Amino acid sequence: MRVYLFIAAIAGGATWLVMPMVRHLAIRVGAVGVVRARDVHKVPTPRMGGLGMLIGFAVAMCFASRIPFITGLFQSGHQAWVILAGAVAICLLGIADDLWDLDWMLKLAGQLLISVFVSWGGIQIISLPLGSLVAASPSLSMAITAFLIVASINAVNFVDGLDGLAAGIVAIGGIAFAIYSYIIARISPDYASLATLIDVAMVGICVGFLLHNWHPAKLFMGDSGSMLLGYLITCASIVVTGRLDPATIHASIYLPAFMPILLPILVLFLPVLDMCLAIVRRLSHGQSPMHPDRMHLHHRMLRIGHTVRSAVLILWGWAALIAFGSLFILFFPLRYVLIGLALAAILLTFATLYPYYRRRLPEIRRENALLAAQGSQHAARPHRHRKSRHDKDEDN
Structure with a gap:
């Protein structure tokens, strides 16, 4: 565990150190985001922070390749280098988008191409839980792998709308998945885990970037950063699945064995939910799925009265609830986990x-006061006495 913490510190420190140079470079080359109608920030801010995150990740991987405990991961296969090559490619695609605002179809085609390359390089889901443990065909494995990578890339990209939001959510998910992959690796003779290595390095670059991206942000990650984070967290989960041999898996560990297929969706639940809602919303209005708007979850948080920082912290809390809740279910009694999750969800x-009810409270009080005043006026109004039949007989 100390080795992984050291790798995370290397990744975070390298990312934090290079970010000022990346910010200066972004200004020089014109990678500065103009203030658009849907944006929350008020002043033009440099983007392309993904370049600094890539540098931090590459430095951490190079250090890891020289550490005896982990060096076997780089010598026994080429998966680590394939993942690093894919990270470089996806970050370069994001830098191009940060500079020239690529058409969404061109960007999607580039993501698919890189995902297929990574899958062809050995980062694949080799088995599927379809009633029983069934080995997938190579073509199906590549298709599922590419789909998961592209979906995660765009999910993180969709949620990147507030200072620190995307980096924090991915860091929370990365911590949860690093714990899971570390526990899974301990049942093997070799504790070294490529998935854990990728996750801790990713968490490190997120933390290093957050020191420059916390509101008010000095630098945005841009598509180069959001695409890189979505790519890395999915590759880590696929590596765990790819290491499992369906013929050796016992039914008693069926759910933990295939949790890597579900856990990336759970740790990225908020980004995936936001992406799905945005796609449905835009298609229902006859718009492109990539058409920008101000209806994302973080925009709704601001509309009900949250500040940028409070909205980010609360969304981090929801992300942690879902990510760690899905992890705790595997290792603790279900009833205790559900009780804890219910209490946290209430809070x-x-x-x-x-903020919404605090803003609505004066309006509710005014409405109640108005109703009370109307009721008192109605009660004070004199009513005409209607004579009964007995009274009329006496008058006669």
Whole structure:
């Protein structure tokens, strides 16, 4: 564990150190995001922070390749280098988009091409839980792998709308998955885990970047950063699945063995949910799935009265609840996990809706006061006495 913490520190330190140079470079080459109608920031801010994150990740991987405990991961196969090559390619594609705002179809084609290359290089899901442990065909493995990578890339890209939001959510998911992959690796003779290595390095670059991206941000990660993070967290999960041999898996560990297929979706639940809602919303209006708007989850948080920082912290809380809740289910009694999740969900729901009800409270009081005043006026109004039949007989 100390080795992994050291790798995370190397990744975070390298990322933090190079970010000022990346910011200066972004300004020099014109990678500065103009303020658009859908943006939250008020001043033009340099983007292309993904370049610094890539440098931090590459430095951490190079250090790891020289550490005796981990060096076997780089010598026994080429998966680590394939992942690094794919990271370089996906970051370069993002830098091109940060500079020239590529057409979404061209960007999607580039993502698919890189995903297929990585899958062809050995980063594949080799088995599927379809009623029983079934080995997937190579073509199906490549297709599923490419789909997962592209979906995660765009999910993180969609949620990258507030300072620190995307980096924090991915870091939380990375911590949860690093714990899971580390525990899975301990049942093998060799504790070294490529998935854990990728996750801790990714968490490190997220933390190093957050020191420059916390509101008010000095630098945005841009598509080069959001695409890189989505790519890395998915590659880490696929590496775990790819190491499992369906013929040796016992039914008693069926769920833990195939949790790598589900856990990336759970740790990225908020980005995936936001992406799905955005696609459905835009298609229902006859728009392109990539058409920008101000209806993302973080925009809704700001609209109900949250500040940028409070919105980010609460969304981090929801991400942690889902990511660690899905992890705890595997290792703790279900009833205790559900009780803890329910209590945390109640607190987060209160924190999420508090600004809305605080803003609505004066309006509700005015409405109640108005209704009370109308009721008192109605009660004070004299009513005409209607004579009964007995009274009329006496009058006669």
